[in-house]
Amino acid sequence: MAAKAHGMQWKFPERDFYPRPEKYVDMSDIDKVQPVDPLEDPTWSVSVRAARIMKEKVGDEVAVLGCIESPNMIASEVVGMETLLMGCLTDPDAVSKLLDAVTQSSIRYGEVVNEIGVDGIFIEGSTAGGEMMDPSMFQQFDGQYLVRVIDSCRANGLSTLLHNCSEKPLWREHLGTGPTAIHLQLSSVGMPEVAAEVKGKTCFIAGIEHRELLLNHTPDEVKAEVKNALDAWGQDPGLIIGPGCELPYKVPVENIKALKESVELYGKRQ
Numbered sequence: 001m002a003a004k005a006h007g008m009q010w011k012f013p014e015r016d017f018y019p020r021p022e023k024y025v026d027m028s029d030i031d032k033v034q035p036v037d038p039l040e041d042p043t044w045s046v047s048v049r050a051a052r053i054m055k056e057k058v059g060d061e062v063a064v065l066g067c068i069e070s071p072n073m074i075a076s077e078v079v080g081m082e083t084l085l086m087g088c089l090t091d092p093d094a095v096s097k098l099l100d101a102v103t104q105s106s107i108r109y110g111e112v113v114n115e116i117g118v119d120g121i122f123i124e125g126s127t128a129g130g131e132m133m134d135p136s137m138f139q140q141f142d143g144q145y146l147v148r149v150i151d152s153c154r155a156n157g158l159s160t161l162l163h164n165c166s167e168k169p170l171w172r173e174h175l176g177t178g179p180t181a182i183h184l185q186l187s188s189v190g191m192p193e194v195a196a197e198v199k200g201k202t203c204f205i206a207g208i209e210h211r212e213l214l215l216n217h218t219p220d221e222v223k224a225e226v227k228n229a230l231d232a233w234g235q236d237p238g239l240i241i242g243p244g245c246e247l248p249y250k251v252p253v254e255n256i257k258a259l260k261e262s263v264e265l266y267g268k269r270q
């Protein structure tokens with residue numbers, strides 16, 4: 001929705017799946033991309049209005065979160081990921097201009113959902129992975145813009161949950177952007193190493209592997225993996241258990257229940 005608000009066009013070729021890109025913004029038009037107020041965009045504003053309704057109807061029972069992608073990921077969907085990565089090398093000034101516009105829109109999105117009273121904002125930051133960029137490229141084209149969004153949220157008292165499900169997550173760099181919580185899939189990181197560096201600074205959302213374990217394995221195997229994660233973290237506060245990323249549609253309900261029940265079973269702390 002954010003990419004569409006900045007000029008990308010989409011289409012819906014499948015009935016039950018996300019829209020696909022119809023046409024990206026051409027690199028030669030990148031300097032025409034302007035910051036957007038989510039409330040004034042016909043599509044993006046739908047999610048804001050939905051959050052308001054959810055907050056009113058079920059906000060006392062469950063956490064209602066805003067959700068946005070990092071500026072780098074939005075930009076990659078405005079011009080296309082390959083084009084953006086090439087642009088970082090061939091036309092860094094134009095890319096920086098696009099990232100700046102998208103960052104301003106993202107900061108505004110944080111303000112808008114904060115006014116609704118959401119309980120936090122989930123930020124999808126999975127372009128920050130070694131398979132896409134190295135730490136210096138992250139700093140130049142990703143991290144410095146992400147920091148502006150996170151800083152703005154923090155200044156408004158809004159919690160940030162930074163998600164990174166890349167295969168080689170630049171999680172130390174992400175930790176440095178100062179989110180309230182960092183969300184990684186356990187299959188991509190060493191839990192003891194992450195726990196040692198994250199504890200006491202940032203909450204950790206331990207992502208139980210979703211593409212194989214949750215999708216194809218048994219409830220007992222899911223419970224064992226949750227127990228492993230809880231044991232590896234120990235008694236300290238600051239741990240949340242979740243799936244590694246969005247659940248595939250066909251994950252058995254029994255495995256989703258096992259994920260929840262095993263936290264209740266093994267997650268009690270003195």
Ligand SMILES: [Zn+2]
Nearest residue numbers: 126165245246
């Ligand atoms: Zn993900």
